[in-house]
Amino acid sequence: MSRRARFAAALAVVTLGATIAATIPAQAAGSTLKDAAAQSGRYFGTAIAGFKLSDSTYSSIANREFNMITAENEMKMDATEPSQNNFNFSSGDQILNWAVQNGKRVRGHALAWHSQQPSWMQGMSGSALRSAMLNHVTKVAEHYKGKVYAWDVVNEAFDDSNGGRRDSNLQRTGNDWIEAAFKAARAADPNAKLCYNDYNTDNWTWAKTQGVYNMVKDFKARGVPIDCVGFQSHFNAQSAYNSNYRTTLSSFAALGVEVQITELDIEGSGSQQADTYRRVVEDCLAVKACTGITVWGVRDSDSWRSYGTPLLFDNNGGKKAAYTSVLNALNAADPTDPTTDPTQDPTDDPTQDPTDDPTDDPTDPETTNPPDPTGKCSAALTIVNSWPGGYQATVTVKAGSSSINGWRVTLPSSVNTNNLWNGVLSGGVVTNAPYNGSVGAGQSTTFGFVGNGSAPGAGNLTCA
Numbered sequence: 001m002s003r004r005a006r007f008a009a010a011l012a013v014v015t016l017g018a019t020i021a022a023t024i025p026a027q028a029a030g031s032t033l034k035d036a037a038a039q040s041g042r043y044f045g046t047a048i049a050g051f052k053l054s055d056s057t058y059s060s061i062a063n064r065e066f067n068m069i070t071a072e073n074e075m076k077m078d079a080t081e082p083s084q085n086n087f088n089f090s091s092g093d094q095i096l097n098w099a100v101q102n103g104k105r106v107r108g109h110a111l112a113w114h115s116q117q118p119s120w121m122q123g124m125s126g127s128a129l130r131s132a133m134l135n136h137v138t139k140v141a142e143h144y145k146g147k148v149y150a151w152d153v154v155n156e157a158f159d160d161s162n163g164g165r166r167d168s169n170l171q172r173t174g175n176d177w178i179e180a181a182f183k184a185a186r187a188a189d190p191n192a193k194l195c196y197n198d199y200n201t202d203n204w205t206w207a208k209t210q211g212v213y214n215m216v217k218d219f220k221a222r223g224v225p226i227d228c229v230g231f232q233s234h235f236n237a238q239s240a241y242n243s244n245y246r247t248t249l250s251s252f253a254a255l256g257v258e259v260q261i262t263e264l265d266i267e268g269s270g271s272q273q274a275d276t277y278r279r280v281v282e283d284c285l286a287v288k289a290c291t292g293i294t295v296w297g298v299r300d301s302d303s304w305r306s307y308g309t310p311l312l313f314d315n316n317g318g319k320k321a322a323y324t325s326v327l328n329a330l331n332a333a334d335p336t337d338p339t340t341d342p343t344q345d346p347t348d349d350p351t352q353d354p355t356d357d358p359t360d361d362p363t364d365p366e367t368t369n370p371p372d373p374t375g376k377c378s379a380a381l382t383i384v385n386s387w388p389g390g391y392q393a394t395v396t397v398k399a400g401s402s403s404i405n406g407w408r409v410t411l412p413s414s415v416n417t418n419n420l421w422n423g424v425l426s427g428g429v430v431t432n433a434p435y436n437g438s439v440g441a442g443q444s445t446t447f448g449f450v451g452n453g454s455a456p457g458a459g460n461l462t463c464a
């Protein structure tokens with residue numbers, strides 16, 4: 001090529017580059033899960049089985065799509081302490097090193113658990129077991145000090161149905177075993193986020209969810225070091241996704257902890273599965289403190305429940321409808337707004353889902369149902385949750401026998417808030433937002449707020 005031709009070619013490349021740059025929108029859509037999630041400051045992760053990293057289909061998808069890695073089994077108690085006080089980190093380190101070499105972060109899983117205990121621990125009890133557990137937490141967290149983003153310090157410690165603790169050898173060492181494990185983990189690695197992780201804690205009305213919620217609330221009130229709660233979110237017919245999942249995430253977030261979706265898989269196929277995945281992602285995106293999502297494996301064939309085809313890639317590594325749906329939902333997220341309260345996001349709009357109504361929860365004694373309205377509208381205030389120094393409230397505004405086009409609700413005079421959504425607050429009166437003023441006859445909409453100080457009593461407010 002002559003010098004002139006080379007120059008012309010180079011100019012063409014530069015011009016083309018400038019044209020492309022000019023047509024890319026300010027916020028380009030991510031073409032991988034990790035890039036799409038990063039647009040709102042979140043991560044997208046997967047569980048990795050170390051022995052599969054030599055499978056190039058597996059490792060190339062994992063590397064391309066995910067930026068948070070959980071060892072599926074390799075950092076558990078049986079793997080890391082096969083005989084007492086004799087630690088083996090080779091499998092865990094293999095995964096950690098792969099993650100670090102590929103620019104990914106790691107969620108540690110799991111320091112203390114009733115399951116997958118090494119055989120020497122299974123038969124132990126009392127103070128010997130308590131010491132052995134604390135030694136394990138300390139030594140493993142010290143080994144990975146500064147290298148993991150978060151630890152599942154305690155896994156699955158709650159009973160499946162009654163809202164209390166699960167019986168286990170660890171539980172029988174005393175009810176304070178969980179907080180003892182958290183304190184040991186904090187001492188060993190002060191910079192790792194310390195999480196409590198469990199399954200069947202996704203549905204806000206379930207006793208197990210409330211049991212864990214009350215524990216976290218108590219830990220926060222007493223200064224037990226806890227930074228995050230992991231929602232495993234294994235969804236299937238027995239434990240189905242419910243639209244109150246968003247309430248669960250935002251309610252925990254309001255306690256001042258980060259919330260993470262840690263082991264997501266959704267049994268099913270096609271558009272039904274894709275739609276549920278979308279809703280889970282949207283729920284996380286609606287809660288500022290929901291910092292990331294991890295799916296429990298790469299391809300369906302990698303899943304612990306492969307018969308349920310619950311993941312985002314098929315057995316051949318092809319992208320499923322669920323993948324596209326997750327990618328699109330992540331790309332639709334608002335970029336992070338550092339000025340908003342991390343515990344509550346104004347885009348968290350319970351009115352988008354008519355079934356997501358905390359006043360429907362008959363098990364929650366703090367909720368009341370709006371009375372049958374006789375006038376233009378009625379309003380009922382519900383305390384969704386409260387904590388020392390604050391609370392979260394929802395107000396349901398219901399139209400009377402005719403439809404309404406705009407509403408005004410007077411808050412109790414004790415309310416002090418600087419974080420209200422789905423309404424406009426002025427001088428103690430909330431008027432509708434531009435998008436939720438029209439309410440059909442007998443229909444309702446809601447607004448919510450986080451209040452400072454003590455919560456007002458639940459009950460009816462003036463609506464006009």
Ligand code: 9MR
Binds near residue numbers: 072116155232263
């Ligand atoms: O996916 C893990 C599977 O390979 C193991 O056989 C199983 C043994 O307990 O653990 C699976 O992972 C679990 C996770 O550690 C905790 N939550 C439930 C997960 C699925 O069982």
